[in-house]
Amino acid sequence: xxxxxxxxxxxxxxxxxxxxxxxxxxxxxxxxxxxxxxxxxxxxxxxxxxxxxxxxxxxxxxxxxxxxxxxxxxxxxxxxxxxxxxxxxxxxxxxxxxxxxxxxxxxxxxxxxxxxxxxxxxxxxxxxxxxxxxxxxxxxxxxxxxxxxxxxxxxxxxxxxxxxxxxxxxxxxxxxxxxxxxxxxxxxxxxxxxxxxxxxxxxxxxxxxxxxxxxxx
Amino acid sequence: xxxxxxxxxxxxxxxxxxxxxxxxxxxxxxxxxxxxxxxxxxxxxxxxxxxxxxxxxxxxxxxxxxxxxxxxxxxxxxxxxxxxxxxxxxxxxxxxxxxxxxxxxxxxxxxxxxxxxxxxxxxxxxxxxxxxxxxxxxxxxxxxxxxxxxxxxxxxxxxxxxxxxxxxxxxxxxxxxxxxxxxxxxxxxxxxxxxxxxxxxxxxxxxxxxxxxxxxxxxxxxxxxxxxxxxxxxxxxxxxxxxxxxxxxxxxxxxxxxxxxxxxxxxxxxxxxxxxxxxxxxxxxxxxxxxxxxxxxxxxxxxxxxxxxxxxxxxxxxxxxxxxxxxxxxxxxxxxxxxxxxxxxxxxxxxxxxxxxxxxxxxxxxxxxxxxxxxxxxxxxxxxxxxxxxxxxxxxxxxxxxxxxxxxxxx
Numbered sequence: 001x002x003x004x005x006x007x008x009x010x011x012x013x014x015x016x017x018x019x020x021x022x023x024x025x026x027x028x029x030x031x032x033x034x035x036x037x038x039x040x041x042x043x044x045x046x047x048x049x050x051x052x053x054x055x056x057x058x059x060x061x062x063x064x065x066x067x068x069x070x071x072x073x074x075x076x077x078x079x080x081x082x083x084x085x086x087x088x089x090x091x092x093x094x095x096x097x098x099x100x101x102x103x104x105x106x107x108x109x110x111x112x113x114x115x116x117x118x119x120x121x122x123x124x125x126x127x128x129x130x131x132x133x134x135x136x137x138x139x140x141x142x143x144x145x146x147x148x149x150x151x152x153x154x155x156x157x158x159x160x161x162x163x164x165x166x167x168x169x170x171x172x173x174x175x176x177x178x179x180x181x182x183x184x185x186x187x188x189x190x191x192x193x194x195x196x197x198x199x200x201x202x203x204x205x206x207x208x209x210x211x212x213x214x215x216x217x
Numbered sequence: 218x219x220x221x222x223x224x225x226x227x228x229x230x231x232x233x234x235x236x237x238x239x240x241x242x243x244x245x246x247x248x249x250x251x252x253x254x255x256x257x258x259x260x261x262x263x264x265x266x267x268x269x270x271x272x273x274x275x276x277x278x279x280x281x282x283x284x285x286x287x288x289x290x291x292x293x294x295x296x297x298x299x300x301x302x303x304x305x306x307x308x309x310x311x312x313x314x315x316x317x318x319x320x321x322x323x324x325x326x327x328x329x330x331x332x333x334x335x336x337x338x339x340x341x342x343x344x345x346x347x348x349x350x351x352x353x354x355x356x357x358x359x360x361x362x363x364x365x366x367x368x369x370x371x372x373x374x375x376x377x378x379x380x381x382x383x384x385x386x387x388x389x390x391x392x393x394x395x396x397x398x399x400x401x402x403x404x405x406x407x408x409x410x411x412x413x414x415x416x417x418x419x420x421x422x423x424x425x426x427x428x429x430x431x432x433x434x435x436x437x438x439x440x441x442x443x444x445x446x447x448x449x450x451x452x453x454x455x456x457x458x459x460x461x462x463x464x465x466x467x468x469x470x471x472x473x474x475x476x477x478x479x480x481x482x483x484x485x486x487x488x489x490x491x492x493x494x495x496x497x498x499x500x501x502x503x504x505x506x507x508x509x510x511x512x513x514x515x516x517x518x519x520x521x522x523x524x525x526x527x528x529x530x531x532x533x534x535x536x537x538x539x540x541x542x543x544x545x546x547x548x549x550x551x552x553x554x555x556x557x558x559x560x561x562x563x564x565x566x567x568x569x570x571x572x573x574x575x576x577x578x579x580x581x582x583x584x585x586x587x588x589x590x591x592x593x594x595x596x597x598x599x600x601x602x603x604x605x606x607x608x609x610x611x612x613x614x615x616x617x618x619x620x621x622x623x624x625x626x627x628x
Contacts, residue, residue: 072606072609077580085569
């Protein structure tokens with residue numbers, strides 16, 4: 001479930017040094033807060049947040065290589081699994097829990113999301129939108145599961161076992177009593193979709209979505 | 218001196234090594250400090266130990282701020298010679314791959330201290346030491362020693378060296394238990410802690426294996442109820458069996474299989490005897506025999522017992538997380554995939570407790586087929602992790618760049 005395996009699926013690979021989704025996540029975070037990054041990959045996001053937002057960061061990462069890289073960056077990263085290890089974190093132990101490009105690879109996305117909202121005051125979740133028009137046209141015109149630049153895996157070797165669309169995710173948020181405080185959509189050209197745009201528009205044109213959630217009081 | 222004279226030993230070569238070991242137990246060639254009656258050590262088993270000695274070695278130099286000291290702990294049968302040759306065997310220090318100039322525990326940068334544990338037999342007070350009350354070896358008259366006792370004694374050594382805060386405490390196996398005890402009992406004195414292939418308590422299986430070993434020692438007629446020194450003998454056979462049984466638990470099934478398989482020792486046909494026919498047998502015999510040359514049998518009883526009694530959670534209402542609540546210490550926990558002596562699950566228990574306590578913790582499981590012993594071997598991923606963690610701890614502690622600059626000034 002390491003993010004490195006899924007890296008091609010993120011709108012990365014653009015000219016800037018920082019990945020656009022990292023910047024979007026960073027924008028959502030108050031400086032000086034305590035953060036848990038679930039699926040922290042090589043620690044790049046945590047390092048960015050530590051250096052630009054002075055956060056106290058922790059990471060969970062499945063791959064040993066990713067953990068080692070994170071530790072070498074001076075981060076506190078443990079080898080672990082979102083599906084199994086979140087249970088060991090006490091309630092309200094972090095200001096933000098980040099699940100970046102990982103929820104679609106968890107076995108039980110709903111439970112994971114509930115843990116995020118329990119452990120953190122706020123949760124930040126980003127994922128590739130399976131409702132994007134290119135995905136829909138692949139299915140409609142070719143009748144095959146989509147394989148392209150941002151969804152590079154074939155159906156039989158993908159680690160992404162629980163794809164969802166923006167609308168699906170919004171429904172799940174309702175089910176787990178999460179408030180959507182903010183949301184960003186990213187189009188294929190890297191442009192943001194305005195928060196005021198209707199969900200159907202997001203669901204068609206966002207390649208990726210990033211949500212800032214909190215528990216309903 | 219009360220060194221054993223060993224009339225019962227098979228070969229002359231071993232004799233000198235065993236004699237050297239007996240001498241080192243009483244008068245170590247390393248540094249040592251003796252705490253007199255003004256500084257008695259309170260023991261968990263009750264009463265006080267006084268006087269007592271800790272034998273230790275240091276590597277690198279202490280900076281002016283006294284902020285670069287790392288305390289390294291040896292495992293069950295180790296000694297203070299972590300990065301320098303053992304005076305008994307002449308072999309390089311047991312962690313000389315890890316500690317030294319430019320190595321992960323860099324002696325150009327850190328001041329590394331390693332002491333022989335209380336209850337050990339390499340110069341610190343243990344059952345082979347002289348009991349001042351009788352003028353003879355303590356034997357079993359020494360009260361049982363716990364890991365917390367070992368650590369309490371070490372705090373006195375660190376005080377004696379004029380060090381208030383340790384940059385890091387690092388140990389594998391029983392050494393990891395000591396590091397954990399330090400971090401739990403003296404959090405304000407420990408900036409970072411590296412716990413390698415260890416556990417917060419001995420499992421029933423751990424206790425069982427060590428009990429087999431202890432029973433083997435005590436069943437040896439030469440043990441004489443622990444008073445073998447008085448009889449000029451040592452329970453070599455019992456101690457060798459103890460070591461053989463324990464050694465199997467330090468290796469993985471895979472490494473035994475790939476190293477020895479069912480290979481025969483001397484011939485390609487079976488002799489149908491009970492001699493060491495298989496290579497694995499002769500390997501174990503060798504491990505047993507070389508061990509008894511350098512290790513005191515009673516010390517083996519004491520130190521294995523200390524590990525059995527160790528249960529950090531029990532000291533905190535059964536909740537391991539409570540041992541670390543509010544700690545500022547940075548932790549790094551390391552386990553090895555093929556270690557079944559202290560398996561990854563034991564490390565995860567520690568990590569979960571540290572998470573629950575809100576501690577800063579890194580956890581790496583290293584892929585290795587070398588079993589428990591992997592922590593003593595040069596596993597690249599393992600070394601990278603230690604290196605990375607220490608560098609990061611270094612940055613966060615703001616350790617001044619004194620070592621190199623100081624050297625330049627001096628030269």
